[in-house]
Amino acid sequence: MPPGTHRDWYSRDYLPHFDQPGLIQAITFRLADALPAEKLQRWALELAHETELAREVEKKRRMEAWIDAGHGACWLREPAIAQSVEDALLHFDSVRYRLLAWSIMPNHVHALIETREGWPLGSIVQSWKIFTAKEINAHLGRTGMVWQREYHDRYIRDAEHLANVTRYIEQNPVKAGLCSEARQWRWGSASRKQE
Template structure:
């Protein structure tokens, strides 16, 4: 892995965080913080699973519910629910290239992993985080829906991605190492491969080189 000069990129060195919510998930959006982001396909958690999840969460003490909810969601999406369109190599490549396209321009790309029905990516944003995630989802979503029938992806409805996303800012070096390890181990944990570096659509395999992929401005806006 190639180390990058992160400067004062950890939460402890920031004087303030900008919190907001566009739905039920809170977001901390401040340029310069390292951010771990997860976003998933719209059908990765069917309604019956969500109902069961909320019943399980309701049995937990209130101060632990959000953490428990997140762990349950991670467990369910790792089980491979939904159409899993991202397992198609053409789709995974489009998503991976969308990460490469603005590396060093809108963000610094540190680590990533494209799973069958969700994505993990770790970056240092250079612009607003929400705009970065929206550009990824908008471009890849349009491409996938255009090729849905041709590639027999089975994406239901008109939207590829769930509207919201999860983000977690990195507190320190130890937290950074833990998050990178989690991202790289995700396909192993889901029994998709034996070793992290065997998963093609991951920085464990590809490395974290800043690839100079020329962006298509009309597509990535």
Template sequence: MVEKKHPLRPQVEWHSRGYLPHWEAGEHPQSITFRLADSLPSELLSRWARDLKESDPELDSTEQRRRYEEALDKGHGEALLAQPDAGSIVQAALLHFDGVRYRLHAWSIMPNHVHVLATPLVPHALSAIIHSWKSFTALQINRALGRQGMLWFPEYFDRRIRDEGHFQRALYYIETNAVSAGLCARAEDWPHSSAACIRGSNEVEL
């Protein structure tokens, strides 16, 4: 008798689609970043690829992610998530299965990318959770904005949170990202974020 595999249960801890490695860490907090398909210019990505070939193969992944997120904060591409309807759709999708498929600790929906701090709940795999967010929101945003075509870049960054200090640093980075990018003066002023909806005075609109 062949055992049926749960579609949301990770079959291996480490996996990759050929771009970035991902770690299915079970019920451990994860810092996640996913972005719009046009959020990084192709010439910039090509230059990074050349740099990687010429650099130490053990290039610090933290440095790679820092460079990646600094580029995202420049707001390349159409930055569709800055439109209120699009931002609201993503925020509602993140909140929808909070406490069911994952525990949502923090989020910030930037103009061309999304940061999330969440803990997957067994048996739901992180990869399946992110796929659900992206597939649902792509359909809804395209419909709301009257557009067609790819919305999200296929890959995403994830990082397992090591300890309480790392958790607090990740939460602070996510909730102050809009301030660091020069988009608002206070974290609570960025509407589609946990800083505004949980720690600020704004109420979540679903």
């Protein structure tokens, strides 16, 4: 497939992705140690007796609670590292995508973008992760994996969905107990909004 070609529905591992220009996409990617595979396997066993829908709902709830509790090294807590991730998100805003909202949490990143023709979603996320992994490893004086291989994306269906996802992204630091108001969180789009 030629570079810059959008792929509609596809999967790299176990997560399906949808890629079309002009879609608004909510994206989440996590540090490599934020959610261990063993934890996911244990939850799968615990929830095996549930219906598929109940399993998915409970798995999502558990994943959000685990991640928001700040497990793992939480390198994104360091201001210099959070700044490099924010700079990466903002770097190609209005060129390769339109960045609508974001929040850089201690162990994961949320971004809401509108994709553009010629810039497939996977290549956008890959560029963020490759660039920031080099920056993070250099800052920490280490080598090795920084981000989990996969990322989660969800296309926005309508205006109500857009409002809900924007609110979720910007309120995530409040929900995780990192601040009392979203605008207080330095590493998110809410801090840049006028009162």
